[in-house]
Amino acid sequence: MDEVAPHRLQLPLSRLSHSEIRREVITQGLVAEISGATLWRWLSADALRPWRHRSWIFPRDPDFAAKAGRILDLYDRVWQGRPLSAREFVISADEKSSIQARRRKQPTLSPAPGRSTRVEHEYFRAGAWTYLAAWDVHRAKVFGRCEKKTGIAPVDRLIAEVMSREPYQSARRVFWIMDNCSAHRGQKPVDRLRSQWPNVVLVHTPVHASWLNQIEIYFSIVQRKVLTPNDFKSLYELEQRLLAFGRRYEDEACGSEPQELAVRRKPSRRTDRSDLGQLDQQLPAARDGSATLLHATADESPLVARKRPRHLASRSLEAKSRRQVRGFGNTCSRFLKTD
Numbered sequence: 001m002d003e004v005a006p007h008r009l010q011l012p013l014s015r016l017s018h019s020e021i022r023r024e025v026i027t028q029g030l031v032a033e034i035s036g037a038t039l040w041r042w043l044s045a046d047a048l049r050p051w052r053h054r055s056w057i058f059p060r061d062p063d064f065a066a067k068a069g070r071i072l073d074l075y076d077r078v079w080q081g082r083p084l085s086a087r088e089f090v091i092s093a094d095e096k097s098s099i100q101a102r103r104r105k106q107p108t109l110s111p112a113p114g115r116s117t118r119v120e121h122e123y124f125r126a127g128a129w130t131y132l133a134a135w136d137v138h139r140a141k142v143f144g145r146c147e148k149k150t151g152i153a154p155v156d157r158l159i160a161e162v163m164s165r166e167p168y169q170s171a172r173r174v175f176w177i178m179d180n181c182s183a184h185r186g187q188k189p190v191d192r193l194r195s196q197w198p199n200v201v202l203v204h205t206p207v208h209a210s211w212l213n214q215i216e217i218y219f220s221i222v223q224r225k226v227l228t229p230n231d232f233k234s235l236y237e238l239e240q241r242l243l244a245f246g247r248r249y250e251d252e253a254c255g256s257e258p259q260e261l262a263v264r265r266k267p268s269r270r271t272d273r274s275d276l277g278q279l280d281q282q283l284p285a286a287r288d289g290s291a292t293l294l295h296a297t298a299d300e301s302p303l304v305a306r307k308r309p310r311h312l313a314s315r316s317l318e319a320k321s322r323r324q325v326r327g328f329g330n331t332c333s334r335f336l337k338t339d
Contacts, residue, residue: 018043061206065276070203071212072273074175075137087172091162092214093134094179095150096222099242101126101232108231119229127235131222131242132158134176135215140253142218142246146239155183156196163197175201179210221249 009024016024022039025031061067070079077084084090102123109118129146132154136142143162147154159176168174176193178184184202193200205212226245232238 057208059206059209061209064206064209067204067206068209068212068276069273071177071205072276074177074203075214077138079175085172087167087170088175089139089168089171089173090137090175090177091134091168092137092177093132093158094210094213094215094219095155095181095183096131096133096219097150098128099131099227099238100128100230101235101238102230103233104231108229117229119231123230126232126238129235129238129242130154133215133218133246134158134162135218137177137214140250142250144243144246146235146242150181150183152183152189152192156193159193159197159200163200168199171199173199173201175203177203177205177213177215179205179213180207218249 011020013020018036018039022034022036025034025039073079074084074090077090079088103126104120105122105124106120108120109115111117130148130150131144131146132150133142133144143158145154145158145161147157162168163174174197180186183189185204190202193202210216222242222245226241232241
């Protein structure tokens with residue numbers, strides 16, 4: 001694929017636009033002439049969308065399958081092959097750092113017929129919060145607090161806020177699913193938390209697999225529904241909005257009183273250990289370029305998606321030209337940009 005990168009074509013570009021692809025396919029003799037609209041149609045028909053991109057990463061934790069499997073089991077209320085009891089709980093927690101309070105230099109204008117909301121581009125910085133949140137996976141309970149910065153002490157305060165309340169204080173075990181941030185990475189935080197709360201079991205996600213942590217779904221909703229657009233007069237206003245949204249989200253999830261929500265909304269496709277096995281088997285194919293590793297969302301499995309096979313050959317000249325242009329476009333697709 002690298003041989004068709006822009007620098008290989010002696011072009012000072014990072015990506016190719018459609019007009020540049022058009023010039024290249026004509027120069028290389030793949031077609032005698034082709035319009036931009038036809039090129040767009042052919043690429044679209046072949047499911048190529050050069051104006052979009054998606055980030056991805058290979059799991060590099062040597063114990064990825066084992067660590068991910070434990071978390072998936074906890075979501076199904078299973079630990080080490082045994083069902084959790086009614087006195088055992090699963091908490092998903094993390095920090096969302098550097099949430100700025102931006103006070104716009106001009107008031108934001110509400111939407112009107114034929115006009116979207118208008119937000120002034122310039123703003124005054126009013127400070128920033130680190131938002132720490134914990135989510136009871138099976139009871140739809142949200143705990144949140146704002147801190148000036150992240151670190152061991154803020155994380156411990158969040159955990160104390162949860163563990164000082166019932167039913168967690170007297171629970172047999174409370175599993176805390178957290179990533180590998182410096183404030184709770186390795187064995188030291190495991191020992192520290194256990195010394196303060198003997199019934200806490202800290203469970204780390206695999207390295208570079210924070211998408212397994214359900215609190216990330218909540219943070220994504222907060223970003224879309226609370227923080228965008230960012231227009232807050234003060235840190236106090238931002239803090240009150242975050243905390244109020246947590247209460248609203250909790251109430252909408254299960255009403256004013258928490259209740260068991262093992263399966264409140266059945267997803268169309270649930271990730272389980274069989275998916276992890278498939279992922280482990282297909283990683284070599286992804287590494288040599290014959291497959292593409294996709295990031296998993298709430299209702300997706302972290303599987304490897306096979307590249308779409310090319311269309312069967314046609315004997316017509318137009319079909320041959322289409323295949324050639326599509327092939328060129330396919331190999332260039334990661335270097336494309338819109339005009």
